[in-house]
Amino acid sequence: MNSPSTGSRIVIGTRRTQLGPLIKSGGAGSVYLLPDDPNSVAKIYHARVDPPSYADRIEAMLQLRPQLPDQIEGDKRYVQIAWPDATVRDDRGRFTGFTMPVLDVNATSELEQVLQERQARAAGLPVGLGRKVTLAANLASVLAALHTQHHYVVDLKPVNLRFDRATLYIALLDCDGFSIQGRGRRFHAPQYTPDYLAPEYQTRSLDETGEEAQDRFALAVVIFQLLNFGIHPYSGRPAHDGVPTDVASRIRGRCYAYGRSGNSSMLPNPVSAHAMMPVRLRDLFDRAFGDAPATRPSAGEWGNALSLYARPSRGLIVVCDRNREHQHYVGHSCASCAREELLTRAARNAKSRPKPQPPADWIAASRTGRQAYPPKPAQMPPSFGTPPAASPQASLPTHMPRLASFVPVLMLLMVLALPGAIAVIAANIGGADVNYSPGGNCSWFTPDGRYGPTQASPQPCRQCPCTRGEMEEFVQSRAQTDMHVLPAIRVSADEAVLDQRPADEDGIGG
Numbered sequence: 001m002n003s004p005s006t007g008s009r010i011v012i013g014t015r016r017t018q019l020g021p022l023i024k025s026g027g028a029g030s031v032y033l034l035p036d037d038p039n040s041v042a043k044i045y046h047a048r049v050d051p052p053s054y055a056d057r058i059e060a061m062l063q064l065r066p067q068l069p070d071q072i073e074g075d076k077r078y079v080q081i082a083w084p085d086a087t088v089r090d091d092r093g094r095f096t097g098f099t100m101p102v103l104d105v106n107a108t109s110e111l112e113q114v115l116q117e118r119q120a121r122a123a124g125l126p127v128g129l130g131r132k133v134t135l136a137a138n139l140a141s142v143l144a145a146l147h148t149q150h151h152y153v154v155d156l157k158p159v160n161l162r163f164d165r166a167t168l169y170i171a172l173l174d175c176d177g178f179s180i181q182g183r184g185r186r187f188h189a190p191q192y193t194p195d196y197l198a199p200e201y202q203t204r205s206l207d208e209t210g211e212e213a214q215d216r217f218a219l220a221v222v223i224f225q226l227l228n229f230g231i232h233p234y235s236g237r238p239a240h241d242g243v244p245t246d247v248a249s250r251i252r253g254r255c256y257a258y259g260r261s262g263n264s265s266m267l268p269n270p271v272s273a274h275a276m277m278p279v280r281l282r283d284l285f286d287r288a289f290g291d292a293p294a295t296r297p298s299a300g301e302w303g304n305a306l307s308l309y310a311r312p313s314r315g316l317i318v319v320c321d322r323n324r325e326h327q328h329y330v331g332h333s334c335a336s337c338a339r340e341e342l343l344t345r346a347a348r349n350a351k352s353r354p355k356p357q358p359p360a361d362w363i364a365a366s367r368t369g370r371q372a373y374p375p376k377p378a379q380m381p382p383s384f385g386t387p388p389a390a391s392p393q394a395s396l397p398t399h400m401p402r403l404a405s406f407v408p409v410l411m412l413l414m415v416l417a418l419p420g421a422i423a424v425i426a427a428n429i430g431g432a433d434v435n436y437s438p439g440g441n442c443s444w445f446t447p448d449g450r451y452g453p454t455q456a457s458p459q460p461c462r463q464c465p466c467t468r469g470e471m472e473e474f475v476q477s478r479a480q481t482d483m484h485v486l487p488a489i490r491v492s493a494d495e496a497v498l499d500q501r502p503a504d505e506d507g508i509g510g
């Protein structure tokens with residue numbers, strides 16, 4: 001049996017019509033315009049995915065809608081969630097898909113695209129802290145509304161989230177893949193992504209009692225990335241060779257380097273902004289990435305906290321007095337200044353020094369074929385439901401085992417390419433970005449994000465970009481900016497915060 005396509009006659013509820021032009025095809029279905037309804041589209045399941053198997057799920061979605069109505073502003077309609085509005089049947093009455101509000105895909109961008117500053121800049125997307133906080137607040141608010149109805153995204157990650165560039169509204173698409181609460185029955189999400197999977201589900205299957213905890217974890221990861229130059233909370237610099245190299249294993253091993261009390265296995269990425277975040281946000285992250293899933297902040301709690309920072313009237317985020325493009329939390333120094341200084345200094349030092357050699361044990365590893373780090377685990381975390389389709393960050397892609405056999409070759413190539421890579425970093429200061437680790441394995445960046453010699457590393461290592469004097473001067477300059485009184489910011493997308501709960505309820509600010 002073929003699925004209906006452009007020109008096919010269909011029935012929407014009781015209305016007879018036909019499918020318009022194809023917008024796009026995905027793994028499960030194709031999305032079509034509707035000639036008689038400019039505000040809706042129809043998603044028609046591919047015949048190969050067995051459309052009738054989706055009928056009960058869509059029916060459950062129609063019965064329990066999250067309270068996220070389209071936002072109408074002037075003649076513009078902003079879709080917050082592409083939730084089903086009606087079932088679609090073919091001309092013989094068979095279930096074949098559903099209609100949902102049409103999203104202006106051209107006016108929206110993937111959240112993934114704002115994470116890396118250079119990429120965001122090139123695409124004309126927000127780079128300022130105020131807008132990123134607004135995006136985070138909006139995401140949390142939308143998720144809170146979904147959770148109120150006990151629906152969960154599960155595969156929550158930046159490539160699955162879109163936002164309207166003008167308003168910063170978040171738009172949730174592909175909702176039929178969420179975990180859906182039906183009447184007396186749950187329809188599970190078919191996939192998840194290991195880099196966004198909570199530690200407790202890295203070793204055992206995700207069941208329905210844990211889906212909200214999973215969403216809370218993934219939400220905190222996305223917020224951390226938004227507020228911290230795209231840095232994943234489980235990336236950083238391993239303190240010893242026993243630290244796994246892949247993010248999923250680091251989540252399982254609780255290698256969160258950005259907590260207020262630090263981590264003995266992982267040191268923070270040197271350009272991280274975590275030390276310049278307000279305690280209130282740091283505490284929320286610590287609860288999200290701590291050992292007790294039950295204390296993970298809810299989406300609503302994140303929404304309340306973040307919307308305070310997103311509102312310019314609160315003055316909790318201010319413009320940097322050294323660079324008008326930067327914004328930072330009031331009473332804290334500017335993380336963008338610190339990051340730029342560090343990258344500039346690293347680039348300058350890299351230029352003026354002889355080409356660094358890879359550390360001795362790396363060379364030994366490449367000659368003997370021994371791996372400097374423990375090999376990746378052969379087994380990926382246990383899955384539930386069907387395996388996902390491959391995507392940039394898809395969970396459990398089926399081609400992974402074959403890739404594993406190239407790991408030793410890739411590591412050798414990486415060792416040989418290291419000096420070149422450092423030169424490229426030096427030439428592209430802006431692009432050096434979040435993965436750059438000037439200190440290699442040295443501990444000049446202390447776990448709580450301050451700078452200076454530690455017991456483990458009383459001297460900067462030979463890879464370290466800064467001399468002790470330079471580092472001290474840098475620390476001094478940062479201490480001084482802390483004291484400046486800064487002018488107030490204007491974040492024009494203030495109204496994009498969807499959750500309009502009274503701002504005073506938690507007593508922050510005036």
Ligand SMILES: Nc1ncnc2c1ncn2[C@@H]1O[C@H](COP(=O)(O)OP(=O)(O)OP(=O)(O)O)[C@@H](O)[C@H]1O
Nearest residue numbers: 024025026027028029031041082100101102103174
């Ligand atoms: N409400 C909408 N309005 C406009 N375009 C949409 C809408 N929903 C989906 N699309 C477009 O159609 C594409 C496929 O939709 P969707 O992701 O729902 O399909 P899918 O088959 O479930 O895909 P996947 O395999 O990624 O899960 C989307 O990437 C998007 O470009």
Ligand SMILES: [Mg+2]
Nearest residue numbers: 026028174177
């Ligand atoms: Mg889908």
Ligand SMILES: [Zn+2]
Nearest residue numbers: 320326334337
């Ligand atoms: Zn600054």
